[in-house]
Structures are given as structure tokens and as C-alpha cells.
Amino acid sequence: MIPQKVDYKRAGSVAEALSLLSANPDAKILAGGHSLIPAMKLRLNSPSLLIDIARISELRFIHEQDGGVKIGAASTHHDIVSNATIRELYPAMAEAGELIGDTQVRNVGTIGGSIAHADPSADWPAVLLALGATINVEGPAGAHDIPASEFFTGFFSTALEEGEIVTAITLPAPSAAHQSAYKKFMQPASRFAIVGCAVAIVADGGTITDAKVAFTGVSDAAFLDEAVAAALIGQPAIPETIEAAANAAAEGDIHINEDHFASQAYRKHLAKVYAKRALVEACGL
Amino acid sequence: MSTITVTVNGKSYTKEVEGRTLLVHFLRDTLGLTGTHVGCDTSSCGACTIHLDGRAVKSCSMLAAQADGSILTTIEGLAPGGELHPLQVAFNDEHGLQCGFCTPGMIMTAADLLSQNPNPTEREIREGLEGNICRCTGYHNIVRAIQLAAERTAGVPA
Ligand SMILES: Cc1cc2nc3c(=O)[nH]c(=O)nc-3n(C[C@H](O)[C@H](O)[C@H](O)COP(=O)(O)OP(=O)(O)OC[C@H]3O[C@@H](n4cnc5c(N)ncnc54)[C@H](O)[C@@H]3O)c2cc1C
Numbered sequence: 373m374i375p376q377k378v379d380y381k382r383a384g385s386v387a388e389a390l391s392l393l394s395a396n397p398d399a400k401i402l403a404g405g406h407s408l409i410p411a412m413k414l415r416l417n418s419p420s421l422l423i424d425i426a427r428i429s430e431l432r433f434i435h436e437q438d439g440g441v442k443i444g445a446a447s448t449h450h451d452i453v454s455n456a457t458i459r460e461l462y463p464a465m466a467e468a469g470e471l472i473g474d475t476q477v478r479n480v481g482t483i484g485g486s487i488a489h490a491d492p493s494a495d496w497p498a499v500l501l502a503l504g505a506t507i508n509v510e511g512p513a514g515a516h517d518i519p520a521s522e523f524f525t526g527f528f529s530t531a532l533e534e535g536e537i538v539t540a541i542t543l544p545a546p547s548a549a550h551q552s553a554y555k556k557f558m559q560p561a562s563r564f565a566i567v568g569c570a571v572a573i574v575a576d577g578g579t580i581t582d583a584k585v586a587f588t589g590v591s592d593a594a595f596l597d598e599a600v601a602a603a604l605i606g607q608p609a610i611p612e613t614i615e616a617a618a619n620a621a622a623e624g625d626i627h628i629n630e631d632h633f634a635s636q637a638y639r640k641h642l643a644k645v646y647a648k649r650a651l652v653e654a655c656g657l
Numbered sequence: 658m659s660t661i662t663v664t665v666n667g668k669s670y671t672k673e674v675e676g677r678t679l680l681v682h683f684l685r686d687t688l689g690l691t692g693t694h695v696g697c698d699t700s701s702c703g704a705c706t707i708h709l710d711g712r713a714v715k716s717c718s719m720l721a722a723q724a725d726g727s728i729l730t731t732i733e734g735l736a737p738g739g740e741l742h743p744l745q746v747a748f749n750d751e752h753g754l755q756c757g758f759c760t761p762g763m764i765m766t767a768a769d770l771l772s773q774n775p776n777p778t779e780r781e782i783r784e785g786l787e788g789n790i791c792r793c794t795g796y797h798n799i800v801r802a803i804q805l806a807a808e809r810t811a812g813v814p815a
């Protein structure tokens with residue numbers, strides 16, 4: 373399996389990557405290549421030029437910022453799960469990152485590539501939604517920020533405009549009583565999520581004061597399940613609350629995926645089971 | 658075409674490559690290092706695993722051009738003077754292979770695992786091998802071989 377002919381250029385800076393991208397409409401950004409190269413080998417994707425951004429140092433960093441953490445787009449999954457601050461502040465990031473693919477994939481694949489690709493079964497999108505992350509973007513019109521809740525717009529689709537790249541992901545400072553967790557039921561061969569659930573809650577004195585619950589694998593794109601969050605906020609952090617909230621998962625006007633691994637009914641069931649497991653862990657029950 | 662310079666098993670090479678050339682084909686066809694195998698079309702099997710700047714990667718899922726400027730180690734580089742690497746000895750001792758097709762990838766992944774975690778538990782070994790498929794052994798003897806190599810090299814810097 374060999375990709376179609378393609379030119380390759382390694383960009384030395386974000387500015388160079390952006391100018392190459394605007395000069396070559398058929399070009400594609402290449403980060404880890406662990407979604408793009410397999411697709412090119414299958415000839416599902418045949419760009420004329422690959423603009424490699426993986427070694428741009430201004431895209432590969434993890435640093436603390438305003439009590440939160442900013443992650444450069446070219447940080448690998450391994451960079452993220454081996455970062456002590458991220459592990460401490462956002463357990464859901466560590467749990468999700470460790471479950472991506474395998475060692476070799478985590479050594480090469482990047483968070484920016486994962487979210488730009490927006491595979492409906494990818495792990496990071498659900499976690500970024502639950503944590504209320506901001507996606508930092510740069511393009512021909514300059515830099516701007518997109519809330520994760522507006523970034524994942526559909527099946528392999530994002531709010532990125534033509535010529536724009538993701539430069540970083542900013543995770544907000546967690547409040548004192550913040551907890552997060554990620555649980556996934558994985559496809560046994562690829563390890564992609566059949567259902568993945570990320571939760572972030574704030575429980576103040578036993579009462580849940582804030583909650584975000586997001587799913588991947590369930591629908592065309594990762595999404596925040598408002599009904600589950602609504603059933604948690606203002607309630608005591610006890611098993612009965614979690615049971616009731618988890619039962620509200622993946623209901624209502626949501627398109628549920630179906631494939632030969634899981635029917636719609638089974639996915640819906642898994643969404644409730646994995647919401648419950650993630651909430652039990654986040655609430656420390 | 659672009660020109661890339663890579664250090665493979667301690668030797669520097671400067672070669673012309675097509676943009677689309679996969680790293681595994683560069684190693685096998687351009688450099689003649691056929692110890693690195695291709696076992697699938699889906700980035701799943703890990704037979705193509707090598708080390709890129711010290712970390713295990715699937716060379717079938719990368720372009721040769723992406724490796725420009727990197728230090729690579731393939732299975733041939735583990736026994737430079739002809740003396741087998743402790744993992745190779747342990748695979749031999751524990752019967753960690755049958756047909757041997759998966760073995761170079763298994764050993765390269767295991768070497769990365771042991772360099773980060775010199776005393777892994779059985780579970781950590783099994784999880785560490787998630788990206789490598791073996792159609793013959795049923796994995797038990799592979800896991801035992803890695804455990805044995807870990808015991809023998811405990812405390813010995815790689
Ligand atoms: C065997 C295997 C198993 C996997 N299992 C999982 C899994 O369990 N869970 C999971 O979530 N993922 C999984 N993945 C996907 C993996 O996480 C990819 O690394 C990731 O989806 C893409 O990141 P990348 O850096 O490799 O991106 P690339 O493949 O380089 O790029 C992907 C797409 O994003 C674009 N792009 C890349 N970076 C940027 C940027 N900064 N700005 C704008 N556009 C950009 C590219 O143009 C391309 O269209 C798996 C992959 C493999 C090969």
C-alpha cells in the first residue's frame with residue numbers, strides 16, 4: 373500500500389506553514405501522520421503537498437498558564453500522558469491518552485492532529501469538551517480562539533476554516549473541588565472508542581455544583597450531553613444521583629451511530645453504562 | 658524528490674527519496690535492512706516497529722521524509738558486534754517465537770518498554786505489546802521472554 377505521489381515540505385515555523393498552506397490549496401498539514409498516512413496508503417486522501425509541522429518547536433510544548441495548562445498542537449499523545457501537571461490537574465486527560473491506540477501510535481500521533489481530523493470515535497474530543505477547553509487557531513486572518521463546544525461540528529468536520537491550523541489547546545484552571553474521568557469501551561482491534569465518556573464535575577461539600585459530560589463514538593461528532601449534566605447539577609454526589617443522570621445519556625434528539633460492532637440500541641446502552649462508570653470515578657464513590 | 662539524512666544503526670546515510678516513500682520501504686528497499694517487516698496494511702500489526710530518536714514507532718505509517726535528521730535503530734542495530742541483545746537471547750531461551758515474522762517488531766517494542774520501565778509487571782508487558790500482533794505464539798512465551806530479559810538486565814543500564 374503506497375500513497376499517491378505527493379510533495380513534502382517541512383515547515384520551520386507557524387508562519388511558514390500558513391504561507392505554504394495558502395499558496396497550495398491542495399496541500400495538507402502533516403503532524404504525526406497517524407491518521408493521514410494510513411488514509412493516503414488506502415488512497416482515501418491524495419493531497420499534492422504535505423506540510424510537516426511536527427518539528428516546529430513553537431507547536432510542541434506543554435506549559436502552565438493562569439492555573440491551567442496550554443498544550444502545543446504538535447505535542448504527542450505520549451508527551452501529554454507523561455506530563456505530571458496534566459496528570460494531577462486533569463485525570464481524564466491521562467486516562468484518555470493512555471487508551472489511545474498503542475505505544476507506537478502514542479509516540480507519534482498528536483493532539484492537534486487528532487482534533488483537526490475529528491474522527492467520530494477519537495478520544496481527545498470528548499475530554500476537551502468535558503474540560504471546557506479552548507482551541508487556539510491561526511490562519512490567514514490571524515489568531516483566534518474556538519471553544520471546544522463549537523469546534524466539533526460533525527462527521528470528520530470542525531470549525532477550522534480553509535487555511536487555518538490548530539496551534540494549541542488551552543485547558544482552563546480547574547476549581548478546587550474539580551474532578552474528571554474518562555472511560556471507554558474500545559474496538560478490540562483498533563482501540564478506537566465504540567463509546568467513550570468524559571466527565572468533569574465540581575462537588576462542593578457533597579453537592580454537585582457544576583458538571584459536564586461528553587461522549588465520543590456515540591454520534592457523528594463528540595458532543596456534550598446536556599441532559600446528563602442537568603440531572604447532576606444541584607444534586608448530592610450519591611449513587612442515586614449518578615444512576616438517574618446516567619440513564620438520561622444519549623436520549624433525545626441525538627443521531628446514534630450504528631455499525632457492525634454495535635447497534636444503536638447497544639451504543640445507547642453503553643453510553644449509560646460508561647457515563648455511570650466515569651461519574652462513579654469522578655465522584656470518588 | 659527530497660534529500661534526507663538519517664543515522665541508522667550508528668551509520669549516517671544521505672539519500673534521495675520520493676515524498677510518498679514510506680519509512681519501512683526506505684529501510685528495506687533503499688538500505689537493504691530487511692529485518693523490519695511489513696505485516697499489514699492497517700497500521701495494526703507492529704511488525705514494522707523501529708526506534709526513531711529512541712522511541713518505538715510503526716515505520717509503515719510514516720514517510721521516510723518525516724525521519725529526516727533522526728536517529729533510527731532497527732532490529733539489525735540491536736546486535737552490532739554480533740553479540741545478541743538480552744531480549745534476543747531471552748526470546749531464544751523462552752521460545753518466544755515460532756515463525757519469527759512478528760519478532761523484530763516485538764523486540765523493538767519491548768526494548769522501548771524496558772528502557773522506560775526496567776521492571777514491568779506482566780500486565781504492563783501485555784499492555785505495552787498492544788500494538789504488536791503475533792499469529793503463532795499466543796503471546797505467553799513472548800511475555801515470559803520479556804520478563805526474563807528484564808530480570809537479567811535489572812539495574813544494568815541499556
Ligand atoms: C493503529 C492506530 C490506532 C489508533 N487508535 C486511536 C484511538 O484509540 N483513539 C484515538 O483517538 N485515535 C487513535 N488513532 C489516531 C491517532 O490518535 C492519530 O495520531 C490522530 O488521530 C491524528 O494525529 P496525527 O498527529 O497523527 O495527525 P495527522 O495524521 O498528521 O493529521 C490528521 C489530520 O489533521 C490535519 N492536521 C494535523 N495537525 C493539524 C493542525 N495542527 N492544525 C490543523 N490541521 C491539522 C491533517 O491535515 C490531517 O487532515 C489511532 C491511529 C492508529 C494508526
Ligand code: FES
Binds near residue numbers: 705706
Ligand atoms: S506493517 Fe506496520 S503496523 Fe503492520
Ligand code: FES
Binds near residue numbers: 757790791793794
Ligand atoms: S512468531 Fe509467528 S507471528 Fe509471531
